Amino acid sequence: MTRQHQIFKGTMLAVLAGILWGISGVFGQLFFRYYQGDALWITSFRLIVAGLILLGMSYFKAPKQFLDLVKVGRNWPVLLFYTFGGVFSVQFFYYSTIQFSNSATATILQYTSPVFIMLYMAIFNRKLPKLRSILLVLAAMLGVFLLITNGDFSHLLIRPLALVTGFITAFAVVIYSLAPRRLLHQYGALNVAGWGMLLAGIGSNLIYPFWRIDFRIDGLSIFYVLVIAVFGTAIAFLLWLQAIQYISPLVVNIATATEPLTAVLLSVLLFGMKLTFLSIFAMILVVISVIFLSRNEES
Numbered sequence: 001m002t003r004q005h006q007i008f009k010g011t012m013l014a015v016l017a018g019i020l021w022g023i024s025g026v027f028g029q030l031f032f033r034y035y036q037g038d039a040l041w042i043t044s045f046r047l048i049v050a051g052l053i054l055l056g057m058s059y060f061k062a063p064k065q066f067l068d069l070v071k072v073g074r075n076w077p078v079l080l081f082y083t084f085g086g087v088f089s090v091q092f093f094y095y096s097t098i099q100f101s102n103s104a105t106a107t108i109l110q111y112t113s114p115v116f117i118m119l120y121m122a123i124f125n126r127k128l129p130k131l132r133s134i135l136l137v138l139a140a141m142l143g144v145f146l147l148i149t150n151g152d153f154s155h156l157l158i159r160p161l162a163l164v165t166g167f168i169t170a171f172a173v174v175i176y177s178l179a180p181r182r183l184l185h186q187y188g189a190l191n192v193a194g195w196g197m198l199l200a201g202i203g204s205n206l207i208y209p210f211w212r213i214d215f216r217i218d219g220l221s222i223f224y225v226l227v228i229a230v231f232g233t234a235i236a237f238l239l240w241l242q243a244i245q246y247i248s249p250l251v252v253n254i255a256t257a258t259e260p261l262t263a264v265l266l267s268v269l270l271f272g273m274k275l276t277f278l279s280i281f282a283m284i285l286v287v288i289s290v291i292f293l294s295r296n297e298e299s
Contacts (some may be wrong), residue, residue, distance in 0.1 A: 006246045006247070007246065007247055007251075007294055008294070009246055010242075010243045010244070010245070010246025010247030010251070010252070011243070011247060011251060011255050011290070011294040013239045013240075013242050013243035013246070014239070014240065014243040014247070014251070014252040014255035014256050015255050015256070015258050015290065016239050017236045017237070017239040017240040017243065017256055018255060018256035018257060018258035018259040018261075018262065019258050019259070019262045020231050020232055020235060020236035020239070021232055021236050021256065021259040021262075022258065022259040022260065022261065022262025022263040022266065023227070023231065023232060023262060023266065024227065024228045024231060024232020024233070024236065025232070025259065025263050026262075026263055026266040026267065026270065027224050027227045027228055027232070028042065028224075028228055028232075030224055030270075031221065031224040031225065031228070034220075034221075035215040035216055035221050035224075036214075036215060037214070037215040037221075037225075038208065038214060038215075039095040039098070039099075040095065040204070040207060040208035041208055041210060041212065041213070041214065041215075042225060042228060043091045043092070043095065043204050043208070044201060044204040044205045044207070044208050044209065044210040045210040045225060045229060046201075046225070046228050046229040046232070046233040047087070047088075047091065047197050047198075047200045047201030047204050047233065048197075048198070048201035048202075048204075048205065048210060049201075049226075049229035049230070049233070049234070050197045050201070050229055050230070050233035050234035050237065051194055051195070051196075051197030051198030051199070051200070051201050052198065053194075053229075053230065053234045054190055054193050054194030054197055054234050054238060055191075055194035055195065055198060056194075057190055057194070058188075058190040058191040058194050061190060062188075062191075065187070065191070066191070068187060068191075069183065069187045069191055069192065069195055070195060075183060078179060078180065078182065078183060079180075079183065079192075079195060079196065079199070080199070081175065081179050082175065082176055082179040082180045082183070082192075082196055083195075083196045083199040083200050083203075084199075084200065084203060085172060085175040085176075085179065086172050086173075086175035086176025086177075086179055086180075086196075087176055087196050087197065087200040087237075088200040088203050088204060089168060089169070089171075089172035089175070090110075090169055090172040090173055090176065091200070091204065092204070092207075093165045093166075093168045093169040093172060094106055094110060094169045096165040097109060097110075097162050097165040097166040097169060100159055100161045100162035100165060101158065101159055101162035101166075104148045104149055105158065105162055105166065106162075106166060106169070107144075107148055107260060108144065108145055108148055108149075108166075109162075109163070109166025109167060109169060109170060110166065110169045110170055110173060111141055111144045111170075111253075111257065111260075112141070112166075112167070112170045113170040113171075113173035113174055113177075113253050114137045114140070114141065114250055114253045114254055115137070115141075115170075116170055116171060116174045117174055117177065117178075117249050117250045117253060118133075118134065118137065118250060120174060120178065121250070129250075130296065132292075132296055133250070133293060133296055136254070136289045136292055136293040136296065137250070137254060137289075137293070139285055139288070139289045140254045140257050140285070140286055140289035140290065140293070142282075142285060143257065143282045143283070143284075143285035143286035143289060144257050144260055144282075144286065145282075146278055146279065146281070146282035146285070147260045147261060147264055147279060147282040147283065147286070148260055150276055150278055150279055151278050173253065174249075176196075177244060177249035177252065177253065178249055180192050180196070180241065181244065184241055184244070184245055185245070189238055189241035189242045189245065190238060192241060193234075193237050193238050193241050197233070197234070197237065240252065240256070243255070247294070250293075251293055251294055254289060254290055254293050255290050255293075255294070257286045257289075257290065258286070258290070260286075261283050261286055261287075264279060264283070
């Protein structure tokens with residue numbers, strides 16, 4: 001596979017992960033609207049289910065290598081750092097930010113993660129980002145901001161505690177983008193994602209067990225939570241980890257800006273939300289930024 005094909009494949013995997021997260025977010029909104037479910041419950045459920053699904057797939061794909069990752073002692077510090085510093089923290093602190101402010105503020109703070117990735121690369125890799133890359137990242141972040149707020153700052157609710165938890169969420173995105181790279185190369189995305197999800201799910205269930213159900217169970221509620229767990233968690237995170245094997249974490253993070261874009265388009269279809277000129281401009285800005293940042297990866 002040529003480098004150009006690798007970049008294209010990695011970008012498409014990240015774009016698809018963002019789309020699945022966007023779909024999952026809308027289904028989560030439907031679940032909370034009609035069933036008043038708890039955000040911590042859905043976190044515990046989605047992580048456990050996703051972990052079991054991915055580990056099941058990993059076992060059937062390579063049963064003899066299934067336990068290789070966890071049998072090696074030196075893997076555990078990295079695995080635990082990736083799991084609790086990354087996967088679990090993203091889920092927990094994102095919902096904490098929503099609790100302290102609102103979903104718009106939480107999402108925008110989470111999407112500051114590319115800035116921290118560029119800082120990491122500049123400090124630890126001694127690799128200054130190109131000016132073109134910086135401008136494209138800022139353009140994508142502006143697009144995300146406009147998509148979520150439609151340019152109205154009143155949608156933001158900035159509180160000191162929300163700023164802290166929001167930036168922790170962004171740091172957690174950086175951790176699960178960078179920490180597992182050696183493990184991914186050695187053991188594959190399926191196995192690493194599976195163990196990470198399962199361990200994070202166990203940690204989450206210590207806070208809020210998934211068997212503590214406080215909503216009405218029927219066919220539709222089961223459908224919502226399974227879509228969130230299977231497509232919005234298991235498959236989306238698997239695609240994410242596969243993407244960072246082909247392209248830089250910076251491009252991956254920007255490519256997943258398709259998450260709010262997808263959420264907006266679905267909200268137009270499902271909730272009757274009206275597209276404005278500003279939101280259309282924001283979508284174009286995000287798409288153009290992803291395309292050119294991906295092409296920038298080739299040079």
